[in-house]
Amino acid sequence: MSKILQRNLYREVADRIGDLIEHGELAPGERISEKQLCEKFGVSRTPLREALKVLATEGLIELLPNRGARVVRLTFKKVKDTYDLMAALEGLSGELACQHISDAEIAAIRQLHDTMLEHYRNQDLMAYFEINRKIHESILAASRNDVLQEMYSNLSQRVKRVRYSKKMTQTFWRQAVQDHENMIAALEKRDSQKLGQILREHLCNKLEVATLAGVIEDGSLSPENSAENSPVHSTENSAVNS
Amino acid sequence: MSKILQRNLYREVADRIGDLIEHGELAPGERISEKQLCEKFGVSRTPLREALKVLATEGLIELLPNRGARVVRLTFKKVKDTYDLMAALEGLSGELACQHISDAEIAAIRQLHDTMLEHYRNQDLMAYFEINRKIHESILAASRNDVLQEMYSNLSQRVKRVRYSKKMTQTFWRQAVQDHENMIAALEKRDSQKLGQILREHLCNKLEVATLAGVIEDGSLSPENSAENSPVHSTENSAVNS
DNA sequence: ACAGTAGCAATTGAATTCATAATTACTTTT
DNA sequence: AAAAGTAATTATGAATTCAATTGCTACTGT
Numbered sequence: 001m002s003k004i005l006q007r008n009l010y011r012e013v014a015d016r017i018g019d020l021i022e023h024g025e026l027a028p029g030e031r032i033s034e035k036q037l038c039e040k041f042g043v044s045r046t047p048l049r050e051a052l053k054v055l056a057t058e059g060l061i062e063l064l065p066n067r068g069a070r071v072v073r074l075t076f077k078k079v080k081d082t083y084d085l086m087a088a089l090e091g092l093s094g095e096l097a098c099q100h101i102s103d104a105e106i107a108a109i110r111q112l113h114d115t116m117l118e119h120y121r122n123q124d125l126m127a128y129f130e131i132n133r134k135i136h137e138s139i140l141a142a143s144r145n146d147v148l149q150e151m152y153s154n155l156s157q158r159v160k161r162v163r164y165s166k167k168m169t170q171t172f173w174r175q176a177v178q179d180h181e182n183m184i185a186a187l188e189k190r191d192s193q194k195l196g197q198i199l200r201e202h203l204c205n206k207l208e209v210a211t212l213a214g215v216i217e218d219g220s221l222s223p224e225n226s227a228e229n230s231p232v233h234s235t236e237n238s239a240v241n242s
Numbered sequence: 243m244s245k246i247l248q249r250n251l252y253r254e255v256a257d258r259i260g261d262l263i264e265h266g267e268l269a270p271g272e273r274i275s276e277k278q279l280c281e282k283f284g285v286s287r288t289p290l291r292e293a294l295k296v297l298a299t300e301g302l303i304e305l306l307p308n309r310g311a312r313v314v315r316l317t318f319k320k321v322k323d324t325y326d327l328m329a330a331l332e333g334l335s336g337e338l339a340c341q342h343i344s345d346a347e348i349a350a351i352r353q354l355h356d357t358m359l360e361h362y363r364n365q366d367l368m369a370y371f372e373i374n375r376k377i378h379e380s381i382l383a384a385s386r387n388d389v390l391q392e393m394y395s396n397l398s399q400r401v402k403r404v405r406y407s408k409k410m411t412q413t414f415w416r417q418a419v420q421d422h423e424n425m426i427a428a429l430e431k432r433d434s435q436k437l438g439q440i441l442r443e444h445l446c447n448k449l450e451v452a453t454l455a456g457v458i459e460d461g462s463l464s465p466e467n468s469a470e471n472s473p474v475h476s477t478e479n480s481a482v483n484s
Numbered sequence: 485a486c487a488g489t490a491g492c493a494a495t496t497g498a499a500t501t502c503a504t505a506a507t508t509a510c511t512t513t514t
Numbered sequence: 515a516a517a518a519g520t521a522a523t524t525a526t527g528a529a530t531t532c533a534a535t536t537g538c539t540a541c542t543g544t
Contacts, residue, residue: 035525054299088334151397
């Protein structure tokens with residue numbers, strides 16, 4: 001049925017490090033000491049270094065030749081670029097989903113949708129987000145495109161640590177709910193063009209980007225800015241103000 | 243300027259193995275012996291295994307626990323899924339390019355376009371494809387989205403070994419050229435919606451998928467079909483005659 | 485004769501060891 | 515006293531070694 005999950009040590013270690021990054025226990029830009037992590041996880045350097053190589057190709061850390069690894073610093077531009085991509089992928093997933101989704105799956109999503117509305121009425125943001133995630137996941141699964149799902153999952157991983165959207169204005173929230181109403185409608189009519197468009201323009205992404213502009217500006221994500229060796233600061237931060 | 247290319251041994255090895263796969267010297271489904279490759283490249287097992295882990299996350303090979311690695315078998319569905327994704331990414335790149343591209347870059351693409359038309363008139367397929375690739379690359383670069391470029395490049399790698407479209411009917415070719423005419427027009431008008439749409443529907447992808455359907459059916463890509471452990475050889479040989 | 489189990493060979497997974505590169509601290513010179 | 519250069523220490527890159535799992539083959543029992 002689903003994929004056989006291979007439990008190699010390197011994969012386990014990679015996941016654990018990913019968690020550390022997501023929860024901020026490994027700060028952005030922080031240098032990662034191999035020995036330190038070896039002791040923390042109780043493994044030898046070989047599987048740990050394999051894990052680091054993998055995490056680097058997954059875009060979570062970057063490797064400095066002969067100088068070890070460090071957590072990638074999420075600049076505003078990087079996050080924006082990633083969200084643009086994710087929006088495009090969500091759009092595609094919507095189009096494909098309309099072509100392949102079963103009636104049972106639509107019914108299940110409708111069910112989720114109704115539950116989500118309930119949470120909206122109760123103003124339960126956490127519960128709302130959880131169901132929201134499940135709905136998008138269901139559509140993604142209905143696309144029947146494994147490569148797409150893999151890519152989306154990877155992109156999602158990269159920006160996970162900034163996905164906490166604590167503040168959600170009523171206007172935005174209301175609009176998001178409206179988007180979801182339209183999504184369900186398009187899905188039930190199997191209007192792939194429409195669903196694709198809605199998902200591409202779905203507020204969630206734009207909203208998060210908007211709020212993030214503030215968050216990142218605060219310096220909470222990029223403590224010592226993006227420039228490593230160049231003394232000149234580029235326009236990336238000033239762009240936030242425009 | 244551009245990224246500092248780190249020349250780690252593992253990256254070098256990974257690229258070399260990638261080449262072997264692309265050129266078919268490592269057959270699809272073939273088991274990869276670590277020792278064998280170590281001797282071939284003259285490196286120890288450590289960097290080689292790091293390379294294998296990376297190639298696995300890049301989707302070129304798959305790792306069987308305690309049984310080594312093997313080249314992924316490109317099924318028709320996998321290729322189709324990948325092309326669908328690439329089309330979506332090209333579409334996005336078009337939209338973004340219209341927003342960021344400079345006049346100089348447009349002029350350069352126009353230049354490429356004219357050269358390509360020349361090759362079309364001379365019916366020089368190889369030269370045509372080369373310029374065609376450069377044009378799409380230029381648009382991708384103009385999107386100013388590094389994540390997008392990285393993802394596209396990865397997807398492109400995965401299906402590289404089947405991208406040889408030797409046969410190109412005149413009808414298809416003519417349509418492709420027409421598409422490119424429209425692309426340039428949209429680009430010069432900076433009509434992002436239009437360019438996006440053209441790129442998403444650009445014949446190249448659909449054409450390749452169509453021809454590939456034949457190629458893969460021939461068994462040249464999946465020698466023993468998609469089934470892994472089934473002892474029964476299905477229609478693979480009889481299909482060649484049909 | 486066929487099937488199941490046990491033993492052996494081979495290959496991968498992980499750890500330890502060795503080498504090389506970088507960084508830091510200390511000393512010397514200006 | 516400050517700066518530069520050299521040496522030493524630390525950390526990463528690579529190789530070798532060790533252990534464990536797998537697959538194959540042979541032998542025995544039914």
